[in-house]
Amino acid sequence: MTRPLSDLTVLVTGAGRGLGAAIATAFAHHGARVAINYRNSRTEAEALAETLGPRAAAFQADVTDAGAVTAMVAEITARFGTPDVLVHNALADFSFNGEARSHLDQLTWAEIAAQAETALGGALTCIQALRPHFAQQGFGRVITIGTNLFQNPVVPYHDYTAAKGALLALTRTAAKELGPLGVTVNMVSGGLLRTTDASRATPEAVFDIVAGQTPLGHVTTPAEMADAVLFFASPWARAVTGQNLVVDGGLVFG
Template identity: 45%
Template sequence: MNLRDKIVLITGASRGIGAEMARRFAAEGSFVVVNYLKNQALAESVVNEIESLGGQAAAIQADVTNRNQVNEMMEQIIDSLGAIDVVVNNALSHYTFNPKTRKTAWEIDWEDYNQQWKGSVQGAFNICKAAMPHMKNQMSGRIINMVSNLIDFPIVPYHDYTTAKMALLGFTRNLAQELGTFGINVNAVSPGLTYPTDSSQETKEEVRDAIMQLTPLRRLARPEDIAGSVLFLASDLSSFITGQCLNVDGGLVMK
């Protein structure tokens, strides 16, 4: 896939899908920056695992919703590594996919929307804003934003989460339109319910079973399914793809 020696930043990469992406990019020969918010030990364990297998990685702490911290992280990457080739906006505000504890349309507050907006959209905005000047100078780059198949099929109406992810898709397509002239591809990956992850731990078994029955491939997504799709969009195999949203949900959403 020609990802060797690429400099890849993955936000929220200390666990779950992000950690799996980090391992997969490193296995392809990329240098992976494992961004994390709080859990340094977990992030460093991902780095240690990658290095034990002969890969290259480093953990950098930054709150993606904090513009100054993001800029400092990007400066550190450029000063140390000289480039930024791939950005995967995977970080988000904490969320639990539990239909029994979600807020209904008549219970939810605007602050709930704002919290998800900050994690999904503001975080991606800050990262892209910091990375774009370097990608423009290089005349190349890949930006991949993580959305959700709930934007197309809200099988459970997680209002705040889904609304923020839909906004992130709009952000993705606007960037794709304007950055294409600089050789920068911008796409989104839209996972179905992915298990196991922290967010899906509280999803009841009957809910998981119902989703599997509706899914043509009759299972839930796994972290490695999502990671493989992200690697594809980061690679030369997708060089003529931009502004797209790739559903990775076993066919639950078909377009």
């Protein structure tokens, strides 16, 4: 079963700003109904929804709270219909600042758990909330957001990378279990993005180094990442599931 992007209702978690906002914008430009989830960024989320028009709206929920997610899905359903596509982009508070990161001798389990609670726990709550709808219609798309630090931990952000690694594992096991329901589950992994709130702390010299090492000669943008997310939601990816697509201009291969 395939459906055009313009026929889909899409929930993007953590979409009030940064990469999430770029993903929401890309879906809206292709005619989808877009639910912009936010935790704290109400002003930004509502402003984005107003910019995107009547087929977009902002919905508040902490994705680590199963009850809040269930309530949010009910609100989205009343407004647009139950989401057919989940893009799990929400990120626990994090700054890509190599100088300020926790080294192994300082790292606490609480730091890893905080990242995993949003990356992994948020994916779980959202998938569980949407699974009955996916099963009823025999169709669904789940896209998670990963990182190319799996392949090349050029800066060892231990907590962030470990949480995203666990999310990749869940992406693949969920693909196995949800496949018979007509649901595909895939991950899009970027590297350093130019620019999001999380990467604003990155020194300009680092952006230049990454660009110089990348075959395409520039640092990937949020809009370029969003294009790959659209692919996994589109009919063109109907036979693709359990995959991790790296979108970083060729910085990392494999």
